[in-house]
Amino acid sequence: MEYLVENRVLVATDCIIFGFDGEELKLLLIKRNFEPEKGKWSLMGGFLRADEDLEVGAKRILHELTGLENVYMEQLQTFGEVNRDPAERTVSVCFFALINIHEHDAELARSRNGYWLSLKERPKLIFDHDRMVELALQRLRYKAALHPIGFELLPEKFTIPQLQRLYEAIYDSPFDRRNFSRKILSTKLLKDTGEKNEHGVTKKAVLYRLDQERYQKQFNAFLHFMSDF
Amino acid sequence: MEYLVENRVLVATDCIIFGFDGEELKLLLIKRNFEPEKGKWSLMGGFLRADEDLEVGAKRILHELTGLENVYMEQLQTFGEVNRDPAERTVSVCFFALINIHEHDAELARSRNGYWLSLKERPKLIFDHDRMVELALQRLRYKAALHPIGFELLPEKFTIPQLQRLYEAIYDSPFDRRNFSRKILSTKLLKDTGEKNEHGVTKKAVLYRLDQERYQKQFNAFLHFMSDF
């Protein structure tokens, strides 16, 4: 059987790719050297193929720009206003990704005209991509407050002060160093590697790594946040 | 200009419609008297029209079954596995809605073969609709813990014990009556109507209504939940 509907539309995927350079949040954006909107900035995107699951398509598109696989990626929302793309009606399913900025294939990204730009000082993007970024940031803030998601943006070994700088970048507000440390350590998600950060210019901070076992277990344990309502 | 892609697909919308009868959570489901999967149970759905924004389409589909407008509705997620619909590739953008079960047009729903079924004891649904419901429940639990969203499922005037029964249904676990009441009242979101619930068979509970002004203000104030991370 077949549906008797002629309203088929293009389905695209756009990726909001977050990175952290130790100082601020960054976005991997495209300086378009192709139409439409050539010369302007946009998110990395592409069309869904006929034989491709949605998530597979999104991962393909991320891989085409970064060379990465096994990245933290989450569906954000679908944007489907009639005129969001002036060329032709296109429904865009957005994903956001958190990557370790030092692990991606920088040459590949550059060959696709990808650049890491500051989230706070990013240029205006095409179509409704600004709204997508806004929503992704909101979701990141939401999620990072309840789930141990921030680690995806850091290298394998990291210090608590580094983690704090990341959270301060995410929420754009300062935290008390002592309370932050206490709260993080109380989750028992970190394992002391015994090493210290050799890049430190003063007292060297202890390097931790994620306790993968606890991480997997606790990730969806958010319901503990509300025994009574 | 036009895109040179021939991979256009059908875009559908499916609605997960929650209701609360005072005892348990209900879903408004369709007993299909049309193909495909005639005779089986499914969510309410439909195809997106060419001239229709995504949200507009979802609201139209909800309206076709319930007669309601201005309903609490939120985009859930988009499902796009290649073979999720055996008839033809269809990408489904899911929405979930919270409605006051006593306000919808019951005759209209019945004429479309819509029935309110217990969430916990619902039948198996077609395609990937079970996964959609699972995800919607998870999202509802998530959201209701942080935002004052439960009121959407109750009548305009309601008692605190009613509200508690709702939350117990959502989280499928009992709460302490005294702590619950204290916590709800501390939000200052409820206004005492001065009336009492005349249906009570013993001591009659006080009827409250939402303080709309505070409700609008506080709805997105969740960031207060984490001054320090």
Next chain:
DNA sequence: GCCCAATCGTGTCAAAACAACACAATAATT
């Protein structure tokens, strides 16, 4: 070699939030 400045790690303490629990008030039923 010693002091200085910057950063890191841990500790204290009062206030607020939470969880467990007790008791009195109300209304229909007997």
Next chain:
DNA sequence: AATTATTGTGTTGTTTTGACACGATTGGGC
């Protein structure tokens, strides 16, 4: 009038939070 089910409010000890202080470590300048 006693009984039973339910509602409203209060108490108390424990845990968590937020604000803040101090000592330890490291590299660089003198």
